[in-house]
Amino acid sequence: MHAIDQFMDGIERNRSGQGGAAVSVCSAHPDVLRATFRTALAHDTFALIESTSNQVDQYGGYTGMQPGDFVDLVHGLAKEEGFPTERILLGGDHLGTNTWSGGPAEAALNEARVLVQAYVRAGYKKIHLDASFVCADDRSPLSDETVARRCAAMARVCETHAKGKPPVYIIGTEVPTPGGAHDEEVLHITTARDVETTLDVFKAVFLENGLQEAWDRVVGLVVQPGIEFSDHGVHDFQPVPELAAAILPYKGMIYEAHSTDYQTAFGLRGLVDHHFYVLKVGPWLTFTLREGLYLLEFMEKELSVAAPSAFRETLLQTMRADPVHWKKYYSGKPEEIEFKLNYSYSDRSRYYLPAAEVLASQKRLFQNLQELPEPLISQFMPGQYARLRSGKLAKDTRSLLIDRISNVLELYMAAAPSRYCKTPP
Helix, strand or coil: CCHHHHHHHHHHHHHCCCCCCEEEEECCCHHHHHHHHHHHHHHCCCEEEEEECCCECCCCCCCCECHHHHHHHHHHHHHHHCCCHHHEEEEEEEEECHHHCCCCHHHHHHHHHHHHHHHHHHCCCEEEEECCCCCCCCCCCCCHHHHHHHHHHHHHHHHHHCCCCCCEEEECCCCCCCCCCCCCCCCCCCCHHHHHHHHHHHHHHHHHCCCHHHHHCEEEEECCCCCEECCCCEECCCCCHHHHHHCCCCCCCEEEECCCCCCCHHHHHHHHHCCEEEEEECHHHHHHHHHHHHHHHHHHHHHCCCCCCCHHHHHHHHHHHCHHHCCCCCCCCHHHHHHHHHHCCCCHHHHCCCCHHHHHHHHHHHHHCCCCCHHHHHHHCHHHHHHHHCCCCCCCHHHHHHHHHHHHHHHHHHHCCCCCCCCCC
């Protein structure tokens, strides 16, 4: 069964309370993607991988990749990992006017049309339409009808240019703050009335514009369930029964949860039980990747190698030299900022891991650890040591690192059992 069919089947399982969920991995890092494929293979399920509108667009985004480039990256890694490409579901997150909202609305919407066309032509099948961004000549706040009309304009482009099976759509914009919340920020949980209003307005606008078939494939709504993370804290999920019940009268629809990073196993399961089908995770995975690289460097130091990698200092120097990706997120005294550069939950280090000097340092780190003593692995990565000793994990550094990332994905798999998931060997 293809990924899109498994995805749709899981929606009905979720709505009926049978635990269906889709783990949405929002990352372009190769080791995170490898962990995604290995975890999905172990559980015999599909892999949902998403890119955001500022990460991948028609001009390259901050990754330098257009949608087709991202597809090539994902499929190339899947081939190396032995993962069937038909079990990959590619999603586009927050596709809309965001990048161009500093200009006039019509110009921004024209760019958004080009953006979604590039995504669907590249083979993306899950499209989050998001036209909530206030443009230079807009009155704030935007009305539901204005947002819906702009999303309908993008949906029309998707319907025209999609190849093969038509895409499914996610709508709604009541999402956590991109990059993490401020510690003092008050979260406003979406109400059942808000759900009803949004869906009714969107449906009316889509039907007025002759988009009945597209509306029939609107399967999810993004809402704020009261979850978020800041630099050093997490807002844990608390049940809101009225919100959970509000989606059920709308046939075939579920919720999509953003910023589920760092939720407990109990919180993740609670989200699934309250009809949050799509669970998005991103910073937690690269946070764990960064943790793993630091742990490998601790092992390197214990071995007193001739030419140390200086990985941590290289990463920090790169971040200090170009603060564009963290400056508006990290504030405080110099020592507080230094702590956040290393350890913040928002994990702005993910923007710097692909830098040439950081990759060179990581390569040196891996070269220095080709002969890793098992007692060191036990000391610094006890979970991986247990799997290594039981014959379930190779001893090389990349396997140790990827397996550590998979530990996070396993929490999601445990919270989201489906007919396609099985207990890994």
